[in-house]
Amino acid sequence: MNSLGTIVSVNGPVVRARAMRTFGMREMVRVGKLNLWGEIIRMEGEEALIQVFEDTQGLHLGEPVIGTGRSLSVELGPGLVGKIFDGIGRPLDTLFELEGAMLSRGVKTVMVNRDSMWDFTPLVEVGETVSGGMLLGAVQETPLLEHKILVPPNVEGEITFVHQGGTISASDIVATIKDPYGNTVDVPVVQVWPVRKPRPYRERLLPNEPLVTGQRIIDGLFPIARGGVAAIPGGFGTGKTVTQHQLAKWSDAHLVVYIGCGERGNEMTQVLEEFPQLKDPRSGRPLMERTILIANTSNMPVAAREASIYTGITIAEYFRDMGYHVALMADSTSRWAEALREISGRLEEVPAEEGFPAYLPTRLAEFYERAGRVITLGGNEGSITIIGAVSPPGGDFTEPVTRNTKRFIRCFWALDKSLAGARHFPAINWLESYSEYAREVEDWFAAHVDPKWGEYRDRVRELLAEDEKIQQVIRLVGEDVLPDEQKLIAFTAFLLKNGYLQQSAFSDDAYSPPEKGFAILDLILHFYEKASELVKRGVPLSLIRGGKPVLEITHIRERTSEEITNEISGLKKELDAFLDKVGSERKATRGRG
Template structure:
């Protein structure tokens, strides 16, 4: 006779239990009299180690363990969008109604509201054959998102019963499918999926389109691609969260999944208060109509923080499978790695660099590998773009989480505390940041913006690099020793930094800039540089070349020129620059 599973050891969120030999690793269990949610992470003989996703205060040795026989899974169906979940997909608003300000132990695994009715349009009939990943019904989840209800990835066969279109709640069986083995599958408007297992796709497609963010330093200099991976590292106060807010608000993804992973409670409160009030610039409706928030603050159970990343990316994969382009903001993966470190320490595993577990690189890789541009099982095109914020202690980019993240992402957008201190936002360090996507999306930019954009980008990157070298000389010996062409380069670099790379998130016109306007702005700066350079070659005094009014007008074009019908204003500004320097050169020749 099997021994009843019982707790024999409690160490924070890590619990050991005897009599567990018949269970499987990764099974979800209910721990103790309060039925806390936990997951089996290792079994040695009949002793299992369980990580508990709730506070274990009050748990006692000898209390029973009950297995659910399923791994930690999320519920996937209509009602996810616009919701705010904790790290294991429990809706925080519902929990607040039940328990008040703090999450009480043992409230169970709540998820989306299964009693709410949805107006469902059925797309399949009795007698038809359905395949894994096929859309069998739709419902309008929000005014912007049509929720496509999918045949689960592990089900296919003949429809033996299909209910007509109508109003149903999530628990009603709307479709009955018989597979090749004559096994009957009764499908509801939702299905569950284990969070640690990536959802299958038909095949991964090559990356070829940018995630257009409206942020000039990203779109032109360090582009993020749809289906790509990007790291956003930066020390305290460099603007990681603000940059991610801008990306969530303005990027051309269909759906945003924002994971607040181990961040400070007050910072997360700001997100939770601001997001429901934000208006989506594309639809004119609340941004929450295409946003899912997962909040797991630093005072919430540490094991749930480790799971929150997987919960978020599984939900993202579900919407990708419908053919949507999803962007995930993970803020921050450093806190997630700290949760791994804490649990690893309690499990008495051998620590590696800075106390992190030896498997930290593989866990980071597994997370970022779930991004991609794919053809889904239902023959739709969809993508997941992952933008992970990293919070290195003291802004040290050589620490393990930043270093390992750098290995697995293709866009590294480093935020610089020195730029943040001089109020240059976004504080993207244009010398240490890079993007591996520029060559992959060049064709898109050539067709949709201009074939000249990438050449112009390369020229401006060279200018910034030269500016950095010259600034080091200036700090040693002063600017007066430099020849005029180099002094001009320093002045134009200032215009590029202030007028193009610096962007005001609070300004109505400057908060978001269309791609074509970004190109026109860069062209104006290039026109200024080329024409001023011609004047330098004619030996004209730099005081005359650096016309304060023209330089100031170029810097302020980001505010003064609107985002629509801007062509004429850019033409006028370009002509003004050319005419001024042509007149200057002509007068100089007369003298």
């Protein structure tokens, strides 16, 4: 029999109920006659405080609160990929079929359609001994993703029944396991897991393999490791959402979980319209065949926004346990933190800095620490890479959410409003950004891209840092007073910014594999070394930088990855011929003098 309480106060999304002693902390409840979904977040003797995931308008005192006996959980099984869910895991297409465009409150639905049919292939036999995380069988969920049915983490024993294969429905039993105590456990196709409880794994691995993103400034200067955590902070209009879209589209993750957490509805609409039309760069298949979307926009209930982060990370952990590399995009954690602040205010908790709750750092840590590259319970390698956008008011990186986020992440891609204003995208500031993974993934890049990757990265960062000092002088007294050596550094930095760091999201250059980026870097640094020798010999920089092959350097990035090798090889020969000609002509002129 379900527990029954009574509403005694309603304060926005927070409801206080009495006669709640038999309820449990974090238990899901149905609130009022509308059966709104809620979660108990505080127990005070006979009373409980409930955060309601739907609009509480119209609730009355004295209405019932009914317990469900379970915590906020998600259904995990085939049928998740390619779908769009709200913050508490309800599929939006199903809600639309049930209610139309204007959704009613209190709608009860399932994440995975029980009528769905799949072609199941068993991978174990009766009599085998299995333990949590081991593989029972698989279904081909999409052409890009094989969905693996696993033994639940807390189950082990001997298989006494296994589905023989062929067509299977989402409501079927895959296997029956007899545990060491003689109890039998049925393993269904669809399993349930509480979202606030991390799924277990066997061992955490070092983050020494990169998540290749196809964005040159990231892969070349500020790489992120598989299983790593990164933040993209930036003010309004700096390109946070577009950058995350790029990472979702082009990163070499097996699966992308994209959480639209509190962002504007038109931005989420853009995602919903774009993703079904996009092609996966490696397979040519629709990108949605390896994408799951969580949509909880700014006009949706604030409590569900707080839950959406946990819904997304739990789904990501489920696919990680299958041995997949998952990329999770959270856009944005600032809006999530604002939801925490609003609920905390309704609870009348003592506020910390700027009104945020004192437990904000703890909640951020709980979220980011669920990332990682691991050995799963089944013995496979899987990872979750978390990339969270942060929206500091006015672009102030010292505000609490950005500052506390920096405590728990190791990769910081700082977006710059001045770069965005100059139409330089991605607007990642190369001086304020950093990656602590660079040294850990250097061996991988050396083995798979070029042994000089680390050396080139250091050299580029040095040139950009020197250029910043030179630009300060130029702003004060102009460029004419500088010696040619410094002018050359400034000009090389110009080539780096426009020929390498800049990358349009709406052109054929939107995806740039590391090999292409390194080839461009090699060309620019080759020019710098050759030009430095000429400048040291007294050749004026004005004779060097005006040549057609030099100007062509900034356009080479527009070539496709297939063309780039031959194009750069040809351009390098033209560049060498031009610079040799300038040097010999200058030498001849001096000889006649």
